[in-house]
Every structure is written in C-alpha cells, then in structure tokens.
Amino acid sequence: MTAASPAGADPHPITGEVLARLASTPDARMRELMTALVRHLHAFAHETRLTEAEWFAAVSFLTAVGQTCTERRQEFILLSDVLGLSMLVTDQNHPAAPGCTESTVFGPFHVPDAPRFELGADIGGGAAGEPCWVQARVRGPGGEPVPHAEIDVWQADAEGFYDVQRAELGHAQARGVLRADADGAFRFWTVLAEAYPIPTDGPVGRLLEATGRHPWRPAHLHFMIAAPGYERLITHVFRRGDRYLDSDAVFGVRPSLVADWIRREPGVAPDGTRRDAPYWTLDFDFVLNPAVAPAPARPEEIPE
C-alpha cells in the first residue's frame, strides 16, 4: 500500500495512536487516504517543530479561506492552485499521451450551463478587450476528426476579470458552449485574453505576499472539450510571448499549450466579416486521448 511509505524516519508516538484508531475505517480507500494524510500531516508538524502560535495561525488561515468562499468564489481551489496541488492532481490523472493535447488546471472560474452559441458567434457578450477570432479543430491521435465535440470556453476580459468576478454583471461574458461541426472544427469571436492577477484580496493573496510571489497568470483561454469515445480534456491555450509564462502563479503552463496569437490589421476577417479595427486570431488543434475502459477495481478499492 503506497500510503504506508514512511513520511519521516522517526514519527511522534501520538501518530501511532491516531493511525491505530483509523485502522477500522470501513472503506479501504478512505482508510488509505486518511492514513496517508495523518502520516504526512503529523510528519509536517513534527519535522518543523510546529509551535502552538504557528498552529493557531494555520487554523485561523484555513478558517479565513473557508469563509472567503461564496457561490461565486472558491478560495480553497485557489489555495490548491497556488500550492501546485491542483496541477499535480491534474497531471497524474491525465498523464500526457503521445501526440495528445496536455491537460492543465480547471481553475475556480468555470460556470456550469454557460450560454450556448452557434459556430462563428461572438461569445464576448460586451466584455472589454480587443476582438479575437478563434478557430480550432478537434482530432484524435491519428489525425481523425472528432465530430460534434462539445466545447466549453471561458476567459478573463482585458481588465483581468472573469464575468463571475463582477458582482454588478447580470449575464455571462466571454464564456460559452459550442458544438464542433462534423469535421471537428469550431470557431468563434471573443476578446483577446490578457495576463491577470488571481484574486489577492483574500487569504490566498496574503499567502502569496508572505512568500514573495506575484499573483499573475499568463494570458490564456480555458477549454473543456468532451466527445464520446475520448477522455474529456480540460486545458488552456496560452499566448506566446507573455511575460508570465515562466512564473504562472498556479503552475499551469505546459510548453505544448503555448500558441501564436496574431495581431491583424483592419480588413476582411477569416469569417468574411469586415473589421474596421485591428483584431487578433488564434488557430489551434486539440488532440483528444481515446477513452479506455475503466480498469477493474483493485481488491483494496472494493468497500468491505
């Protein structure tokens, strides 16, 4: 059992008492998780000789993180993100398959049931920012088109805010759901994604400050792409040249996800419309990983 690997060479005697108490946890996976959690939590406190004042500061911090959460804000996901835990969990559950698009963090700003759009529509909804035309294809690893994939896209506006961060806004902006065509292609207008700081007005912002870290994320578009027979893909496309590509506050950048976003002069856009102002284009291919049948449960995963 991997949970039994030592978290420290010389555990505190109380750790053994707690582990013994957990041994009767009915569900084997719950037992494995709680055992590993207690081992590491205790080893952390023991190795660092955590003081009572530090313990209380941690209790107060975690309480504040919970109390900062609302229907529109998830500060614990943000905490997980800035500690790199979200990216680690994403990565180990979606190891890069050869030739397939890599996954990255989901983030706290997705909204279920976003408005649906026809292909070629403008999902901006009045969001601030320069216009941007996105055209993309969804393929399988052999290059075969993946028809009719469902595409969920969301992003921040030019001021660095997602619509859900604007309390005064009564409608969606710069987010939407589209369905790719029979060739796996989809396209839409939106606004240009810009680098933005994650919310710093809560406890996670104070943690970043205390650790001397900036809160910035490089400009990106979020995508969640689902199609029968393929693993669901949750990823971003980043803008090449962004100054924060090497220091993303949430560790989400993968080189394969960085693409050229090209600035275009006024004229006829790829969808045949005439643009009187400069606009941007992004062209990207997503490659989905075929779904595998679920592996049979390991014996220790079957609840007793």
Added chain:
Amino acid sequence: MTAASPAGADPHPITGEVLARLASTPDARMRELMTALVRHLHAFAHETRLTEAEWFAAVSFLTAVGQTCTERRQEFILLSDVLGLSMLVTDQNHPAAPGCTESTVFGPFHVPDAPRFELGADIGGGAAGEPCWVQARVRGPGGEPVPHAEIDVWQADAEGFYDVQRAELGHAQARGVLRADADGAFRFWTVLAEAYPIPTDGPVGRLLEATGRHPWRPAHLHFMIAAPGYERLITHVFRRGDRYLDSDAVFGVRPSLVADWIRREPGVAPDGTRRDAPYWTLDFDFVLNPAVAPAPARPEEIPE
C-alpha cells in the same frame, strides 16, 4: 534543516517547480514551513494517486469546515483535534518535565474573560449535574507552593454541553477564573463532569462517521494555570473509570491526568456546608514546570 528531509522517495516533477518558487520567501521560518508543507502535501497526493473526484471532495470538505466556524464554534480546531494534530503540537511544545503535570489539548470551548470567583464559590451557574467539590494545590517540582496562581477552569454539563454551545444561554455556566491562595491551594463547587460527544452535526462529525470512529470524550475538567516564574499549564483532569479513557476522540488522555472522583453521601462537605443530596469530590495536585529564559533565536529564525 529538518524540512528538507524526504517526504517520499520519488517526488512528482511539479513538486520541484513549486519548491523552487518558494525559495525566495523572505522570512526563513515561513520558507521552512511552506517548503515542508508543499513537500508533504504533494507527497500525500502523489503516493495515494489522489483522483480529481477525491481532490474535489477534499476541497468541499475543507470549505464546509471553514463555513461551520462561527464566533462560538471552531470546526478547524475540532478537525485538528480528531486528527491528533492538536495533541501532537501540544506534546512537542510541552514535553513532560520530570514530576510535572502533563499538558493536554486546549480544545475549542475556552472563553477569554470568564467570570471571576472567590475561592470556595460555586462556578456552576445553574448548569445541570450532580454537585462536585474540587480542591487542589499548585506546586513547583520541589513541592514548594506556588502562591496566587490564576486558575481558569471550564467543563461540560451533565448533558454534555458547554455553555457556549447553548445559544439560548445568556451567561457563563460551569466556567470561571479563580486565584489560588498564598499556599497555592484553590477550591470551588461545580457540577460533575460527564463523558460527552464532540459536536457531530458538522463536517468533522461526518469524517468521524466515515472513519468508523465514535465522537466521545471521557469526562474531564479543563484547567489553565498561570503563575509568574512557571510555564503556563493547559491540561485536563479525567475521571478514573470512564469508558472512553482508552478511545478519547481527540487523543487527549494521559494516564497521569486520570484521578479518582469520589461519590459522597449527604452530610457535611469539606467546606463545612451541609449537603442534602449526594455529591462528588476531586482532590488533585498540579505541579508546574519552572519557566526557562527564552532560548536565543536560531539564525534561521531571524527574518532577513
């Protein structure tokens, strides 16, 4: 640096990215704590192959813990208590000194500025329970009296509730502050402490249930004792014979803290008053640990 000890033999590559980012944390102790935290948090997720669903369940659980906290309830302390973390932190910050009374958990039910009482008073304040006379002495390790120590005492009533858990109650019950006399002695009436379950109507209760654990604490009186020249003592006195002494939900029992609480027939009590109903007595000696001058800061504790 103890924080550098390996938390797992084969860390995930993302762990290294996060640790590198933390290397510029200005305060050395903060850097040590965050480094150890990230190592253990990542090793936990990596060793257990934490799934995205499990990660989200953990985020939801911690959010609920934070949102269960109010001015009168601290669910994160309760979580720390049932995971044995509170007792570990207590223990390593107050290692048992030879001949001195051991420390145990503070718990979430202490209230600052509890009412003050004269020696011999009844601190029960109308709390439900059989009467109990407590007499005790505060001494140093050589047996010398510790005069005029300040004694903070608090406990649950016969129904298992602390006063702060009774929303309808407008005043303190079964808690108070006394000052020992010149010989280090103190005495008071209260109600008999009984075993009680920790609050199970929140997320911590659900965690106990999922791990097959009961929520009970053996009967105890809380004491916080402070006197100049001695280390502040935070401890309990437990009732010998309690059925939960071997399975305290918060791991707080130390054999040296278990004492005989004796049931007495009606008659003249130790304070000379006549009792028409049975009552209990507890007699206990507390031995304080002399305070040592603060150790000089280690170099790595001095902020840069």
